[in-house]
């Protein structure tokens with residue numbers, strides 16, 4: 001039997017007592033490239049944040065390779081939604097990528113030559129080496145996204161969570177990013193991506209989860225990526241509002 | 245310079261550095277207002293601490309009062325979490341309440357002691373050399389110097405140890421959490437340092453100057469650098485500069501020292517705000533103007549590139565063809581000539597090789613946004629600098 005990379009049980013998450021994720025059960029097998037799809041406000045970002053312990057769920061549990069997240073941090077990398085940080089922060093592209101190494105350093109210890117080397121390699125991989133000393137606000141949206149990707153690559157994790165890495169990038173960058181993701185999968189990593197462009201799901205991903213407050217379906221793209229699940233995920237709100 | 249004068253400047257400078265460090269992080273976290281709140285709401289803490297210890301410089305008093313500062317932050321966040329009001333409103337609700345409790349406590353119970361509201365708000369640097377620490381008969385220097393010296397050492401140690409963690413959690417709290425660096429602990433650590441610094445400094449410089457010393461130098465430094473370490477260094481420098489120059493301004497004008505330092509902080513900020521090389525007001529206006537001219541230049545060059553017929557390239561006709569007012573077309577012509585991009589023979593304008601190459605590159609850049617193409621043109625042209 002295949003190994004389960006991420007297992008979510010009965011997860012309920014609320015902001016100010018208003019649940020935005022209801023009773024989610026989810027098993028992500030190791031080595032898949034999975035898309036999480038769902039309309040705006042479906043709770044996709046919330047799900048990732050809850051898995052990573054950034055948000056505290058009001059019920060349920062999450063395990064990474066059968067252990068609680070806390071003990072597995074080093075195996076998990078995270079690319080947040082781009083809007084979640086202040087791009088005017090006084091720091092450079094290289095410095096942001098270096099932050100990916102902080103996890104393996106732990107408290108107090110500082111990044112040194114080895115960490116810098118890894119950061120430079122990651123920058124090279126995403127084609128951003130020539131921008132290493134650029135202040136991050138002077139990068140275009142797609143370039144900022146690549147920096148975030150490089151920062152995750154530097155973490156050298158087994159599982160990657162990415163919140164809309166294709167948001168606001170042009171076609172070239174999108175191809176560059178998806179190629180890196182496919183490479184990660186080839187190397188046996190598990191990659192979970194919040195994705196908005198339904199057209200490209202079958203082409204990019206081999207696994208998919210439909211989410212809209214509840215989990216609608218999860219499984220191989222070829223088995224479950226169909227109109228039925230799409231309507232269930234994207235059409236429900238629509239029908240409800242018509243009835244009202 | 246007398247010993248007392250030297251001591252006053254030393255104390256003011258140390259306070260400035262002790263404030264600039266947490267201040268930098270407060271500014272980056274967009275929490276400038278919270279330092280104002282802390283500086284006022286520590287008052288009840290100071291009063292209660294004073295009842296217990298009878299000594300304004302007692303460590304216990306400083307800790308008690310600092311706890312009131314942290315309590316302020318907790319209350320503000322609690323109120324904010326209800327989503328009923330925004331953060332600034334929450335701050336506005338909490339600190340006047342705590343401050344007025346402090347005022348009432350002083351008025352009711354502390355009338356006869358050295359603790360009046362003016363002193364708390366404005367402090368009195370000039371008196372700091374008179375309150376000294378003795379070991380037996382040996383004079384160890386002003387008490388305030390010791391208090392702020394110890395606080396500054398603690399702050400510097402913490403900054404040195406946790407610089408990376410503070411940077412990460414300030415920039416990206418989500419990543420910090422997922423990597424196991426608790427932003428909550430760092431947040432309250434920072435708030436505690438800010439509170440302790442405020443309390444430790446208020447006796448010497450007063451609450452208002454503490455706020456100014458936390459925010460103004462950091463805000464000035466923010467406009468000048470894109471490197472966090474340099475930002476902290478610059479903030480410390482601006483703080484110390486304002487402290488010392490403010491002292492001498494006060495000396496010459498026979499004015500309040502705290503007031504003069506605050507004024508100097510404002511002057512420094514204004515100066516930086518106007519003249520900062522890339523983020524300053526003048527630089528921004530100048531850049532916008534240059535960019536407008538350069539856009540015109542490219543439009544003009546493109547026109548030349550696309551039209552070989554003489555009629556289209558006659559100097560007099562260019563105005564109407566590209567629809568510019570005279571002044572602008574003259575500026576553009578001069579700029580193009582200066583850069584050897586065009587030749588004018590018999591009033592007919594033609595592109596030079598350089599101009600031709602520039603135009604192709606510029607157009608390609610505008611179409612592809614591919615940065616490497618124009619790396620060598622950045623020094624000459626603003627348009628291509630982000």
Ligand SMILES: Nc1ncnc2c1ncn2[C@@H]1O[C@H](COP(=O)(O)OP(=O)(O)OP(=O)(O)O)[C@@H](O)[C@H]1O
Pocket residue numbers: 015016020038039040041042043044045046047
């Ligand atoms: N900090 C917050 N406080 C309160 N409510 C929140 C907060 N963040 C998100 N929400 C709400 O939770 C719900 C789910 O949000 P989430 O960000 O997870 O959606 P999403 O699926 O990622 O949407 P998008 O596609 O727009 O990124 C939304 O209704 C949102 O309004």
Ligand SMILES: [Mg+2]
Pocket residue numbers: 044045046081163
């Ligand atoms: Mg989202």
